[in-house]
Structures are given as structure tokens and as C-alpha cells.
Amino acid sequence: MTEYTALNRRLVDELSAAGVLPDRWRGAFLAAPRHLFVPGVVWDDADGGVLTARRRDEDPAAWLAAVYADEAIVTQVDDGATPDTGAGRRITSSISKPSIVAMMLDRLQVEAGMSVLEIGTGTGWNAALLAARLGEQNVTTIEVDAELAERARKALAEAGVSPAVVTGDGADGHAPGAPYDRVIATAAVQEVPYSWVAQTRLGGVILTPWGTAFDNGALVRLVVDEHGVAHGRFVDNTVAFMWLRAQRAPRPAPPADLAGAAESTTTLHPDAVAWDDLNASFAVGAGLPDVSRRFVDADDGGDDFTFWAFAGASWACVDVTDGASTHRVRQHGPRSLWTEIEAAYRWWEEKGRPVTGRFGLAVTRDRQYVYLDSPDDPVPSG
Ligand SMILES: C[S@@+](CC[C@H](N)C(=O)[O-])C[C@H]1O[C@@H](n2cnc3c(N)ncnc32)[C@H](O)[C@@H]1O
Known part of the structure; x- marks a missing residue:
């Protein structure tokens, strides 16, 4: 047994023992060892939000330890524009955490002979796992980045499988291979492209990370019905995937000039709406999908901070002094964003603080909406 085989077996045994790998x-996990897919240059975000390259040839033991740990590994930054001597700003591709990969594949509920379309080839590891289980002829994977697609093709060939790797925009699906029994996305969407629904057979499943500008971390499992509508429940809220390229959430910066804002106070702590409880931030985001938010720590290194919300020309901020029960609010622009956030949070509280799994998503040709318990009960939007 080679060192790689032993390490892979240990990871597989750990995932099985943890109950995440059926x-x-x-x-499939034994047949597609992860080291064949992780590139020789990976990126660490240890340095205060800046990503720095780590090379396999500089420290092969550290590289291998990372490959066979249950952790995601960043494999591309800034769409490949930053050289590996530079400082990366945005994670644009990664090989996902093995336990998340196993959980998603399990939730996809595939059976022998099914055809699968994957959106977001990345390194090709997930496609290799699908091909090992279903046969390479049943797997098509799409990657928007031509360089990544080519690297994945080579890694897959080295692993002895050759599913179809398409270079293109996964938002369009891949009509030539349709209809698919299953569509799995490994990049997050704010809007499920209707092409995925149209290219999935009746009764087929679409599994995709889903989020809003406010909250990214949900996973939804949709089934396509006879009316060409896909609907189903959110099945997880702990998977923060990078966005599909065309659906990246904005990252607005706080304005330099706060003059002209309407001032008020609130007793609702921003942590309650966006930090303490994933179910709350999911629900607030479902009601206010276009509102992005940010926590900015005070300069003095203490526990005080400002919570910011942004949407279009509107912004709001809440200054939180550690230990205080009332906080100063400033709101500016056509929308009163903190007021909207409070209302969305109160709605969630009045509904009995439902967990994310009680929410579902319906996707029709014309629109998508989030509902609570039944498609007849859409979440009110702000
Ligand atoms: C988390 S990575 C995927 C991990 C991958 N499944 C693996 O096994 O390594 C997400 C990938 O989605 C790709 N992506 C982003 N937008 C896309 C789009 N519109 N179409 C296809 N791929 C896209 C990114 O370039 C990135 O490689």
C-alpha cells in the first residue's frame, strides 16, 4: 500500500466513522484519491483576509497533510489573475471539504444508470467520485474557467476516468446531454437558472448551494414536477460555497460621509439577526435577498463594532458598544434597511423561529420564491 493509498483509506475510514460517508x-472515495486532484499550488487565508500561495515542492508533507484532512483547500484566487507570488483577494475555486462532498453526494440520491450534470468542475474530484459510482458515460461537468477545466481533464485522465468536461457557463446547463436524472451544483446561486429545471427529467433532483446577499450557506434539494416547476426543502445551512460567477454578491464598502442619515435607536442586537443563529440569518436573507451586510470591528481592537447593511443607494449602520442594551442606528437612502431587517427578524420570531429545514424554494420559468412549510406560504419580501 502506498503512502497515498494509506492516507486516503484513513480519511475514508474517518468519514465513515463520523457517519457522513454511507x-x-x-x-468511489477509495477509487478517486484526493491527491490526484489538488494542484501543486494552493492558497491559505491565514494572513488577515489576504490569500497567500503555498507550494507543494516547498513543503510536500504540509501539502499532503492538507490534502488528506477534512478541510476545503483553495485552489484558485481572483479568477486566476493573481500570480502565486502575489496576494489573493477573492477565493474563486476550491476543492470542497470531504465531509461536505460526501453529504452532498448522499443527498443527491443517485442510483446505478442515472445521468448527472455537475455545475462547477473545479479540480474534477467530485466528477471523479460521480464517475466512479455511476460510470464516466453518465457524468457531465461544466467549468466556466478554461484553465481549470483543462487542469481537471488532465487530473481525471490521470485518475483513469474521463467524464465529459465542458468549458462554459454552467448557468446555461448543457442541453446536448439533457434530460438529466440529477443536477448538482458546487457553486452557490441566488437564483436557480431555469435551464437546470428544463434539463432535468420529471421527478429528477436538483441539489444546489443557495444563498442571498445577506446569507450564504443553505443547500436546497428540488424535485421537478409535471408543470415544469422545481420545488423542495432546504436540507442544510452550513455550506458556504463560492458564488456562480455571474451571481457574485456585491461587497460594498461603508460610505466615507455619514451626513444626512436618519438617526434612531434599537434594542435588537445585530448578532441576533446575522450571527448567533444560522436559521435567523437565513430567514432574514430570504425576506431581504438583495440586502448585503458586514460587521466592522472598532479600530481600538476592543469588542465594539458597527453592523452595516447595503442595498442600492441605501445603507444603514448600527453601532454596538459591548454590553449595551440600546444601540445607535443611522439609515440613509430610499430604503430604511435596518427597519426592514428588524421587520424580517420579527416575522421569523412570530413564526416560532422556524429552522431552515422548514423553508423551501419553488422555481418556475418566470420566478423563484422561498416559502415556509408549503409553496402556498411565500416568505414576505421586504
Ligand atoms: C467549489 S468549486 C467546485 C469544486 C469542484 N466540484 C471540485 O470537486 O473540485 C466551484 C467552481 O465553480 C466554478 N464556477 C463558477 N461559476 C461557474 C459557472 N457559471 N459555470 C461553471 N462553473 C462555474 C468555479 O470556477 C469553481 O471552479
Whole structure:
């Protein structure tokens, strides 16, 4: 047994023991060892939000330890524009955390002979796992970045499988291979492209990370019905994937000039709406999908901070002094964003603080909406 085989077996055993890797997926994980897919240059975000390159040839043991740990590894920054001597700003591709990969594959509920379309080839590892389970002829994967697609093709060939790797925009799906039994996205969407629904057979499943500008971390499992509508429940809220390229959430900066804002106070702590409880931030985001937010720590290194919300020309901020029960609010622009956030949070509280799994998503040709318990009960939007 080579060192790689032993390390892969240990990871697979750990995932099995943790209950995240069902026996039916063990063979695929053993057949597609992760080290074949992780590039020789990966990126660390240890340095205060800046990403720095780490090279396999500089420290092979550290590289290998990372490959066989249950952690995601950043494999591309800034769409490949930053050289590996530079400082990366945005994560644009990664090989996902093995336990998340196993959980998603399990939730996809594939059976022998099914055809699968994957959106977001990345390194090709997930496509290799699908091909090992279903046969390479049943797997098509799409990657928007031509360089990544080419690298994945080579890694897949080295691993002895050759599913179809398409270079293109996954938002369009891949009509020539349709209809698919399953569509799995490994990049997050704010709007599920209707092409995925149109290219999935009746009764087929679409599994995709889903989020809003406010909250990114949900996973939804949709089933396509006879009316060409896909609907289903959110099945997880702990998977923060990078966005599909065309659906990246904005990252607005606080304005330099706060003059002219309407001032008030609130007793609702921003942590309650956007930090303490994933179910709350999911629900607030579902009601206010275009509102992005940010926490900015006070300069003095203490526990005080400002919570910011942004949408179009509107912004709001809440200054939180550690230990205080009332906080200063400033709101500016056509929308009163903190007022909207409070209302969305109160709605969630009045509904009995429902967990994310009680929410669902419906995707029709013309629109998508989030509902609570039943498609007949859309979440009110702000
Ligand atoms: C988390 S990575 C995917 C991990 C991958 N499944 C693996 O096994 O390594 C997300 C990938 O989605 C790709 N992506 C982003 N937008 C896309 C789009 N519109 N179409 C296809 N791929 C896209 C990114 O370039 C990135 O490689």
C-alpha cells in the first residue's frame, strides 16, 4: 500500500466513522484519491483576509497533510489573475471539504444508470467520485474557467476516468446531454437558472448551494414536477460555497460621509439577526435577498463594532458598544434597511423561529420564491 493509498483509506475510514460517508459511496472515495486532484499550488487565508500561495515542492508533507484532512483547500484566487507570488483577494475555486462532498453526494440520491450534470468542475474530484459510482458515460461537468477545466481533464485522465468536461457557463446547463436524472451544483446561486429545471427529467433532483446577499450557506434539494416547476426543502445551512460567477454578491464598502442619515435607536442586537443563529440569518436573507451586510470591528481592537447593511443607494449602520442594551442606528437612502431587517427578524420570531429545514424554494420559468412549510406560504419580501 502506498503512502497515498494509506492516507486516503484513513480519511475514508474517518468519514465513515463520523457517519457522513454511507457505505454505497465508500468504493468511489477509495477509487478517486484526493491527491490526484489538488494542484501543486494552493492558497491559505491565514494572513488577515489576504490569500497567500503555498507550494507543494516547498513543503510536500504540509501539502499532503492538507490534502488528506477534512478541510476545503483553495485552489484558485481572483479568477486566476493573481500570480502565486502575489496576494489573493477573492477565493474563486476550491476543492470542497470531504465531509461536505460526501453529504452532498448522499443527498443527491443517485442510483446505478442515472445521468448527472455537475455545475462547477473545479479540480474534477467530485466528477471523479460521480464517475466512479455511476460510470464516466453518465457524468457531465461544466467549468466556466478554461484553465481549470483543462487542469481537471488532465487530473481525471490521470485518475483513469474521463467524464465529459465542458468549458462554459454552467448557468446555461448543457442541453446536448439533457434530460438529466440529477443536477448538482458546487457553486452557490441566488437564483436557480431555469435551464437546470428544463434539463432535468420529471421527478429528477436538483441539489444546489443557495444563498442571498445577506446569507450564504443553505443547500436546497428540488424535485421537478409535471408543470415544469422545481420545488423542495432546504436540507442544510452550513455550506458556504463560492458564488456562480455571474451571481457574485456585491461587497460594498461603508460610505466615507455619514451626513444626512436618519438617526434612531434599537434594542435588537445585530448578532441576533446575522450571527448567533444560522436559521435567523437565513430567514432574514430570504425576506431581504438583495440586502448585503458586514460587521466592522472598532479600530481600538476592543469588542465594539458597527453592523452595516447595503442595498442600492441605501445603507444603514448600527453601532454596538459591548454590553449595551440600546444601540445607535443611522439609515440613509430610499430604503430604511435596518427597519426592514428588524421587520424580517420579527416575522421569523412570530413564526416560532422556524429552522431552515422548514423553508423551501419553488422555481418556475418566470420566478423563484422561498416559502415556509408549503409553496402556498411565500416568505414576505421586504
Ligand atoms: C467549489 S468549486 C467546485 C469544486 C469542484 N466540484 C471540485 O470537486 O473540485 C466551484 C467552481 O465553480 C466554478 N464556477 C463558477 N461559476 C461557474 C459557472 N457559471 N459555470 C461553471 N462553473 C462555474 C468555479 O470556477 C469553481 O471552479
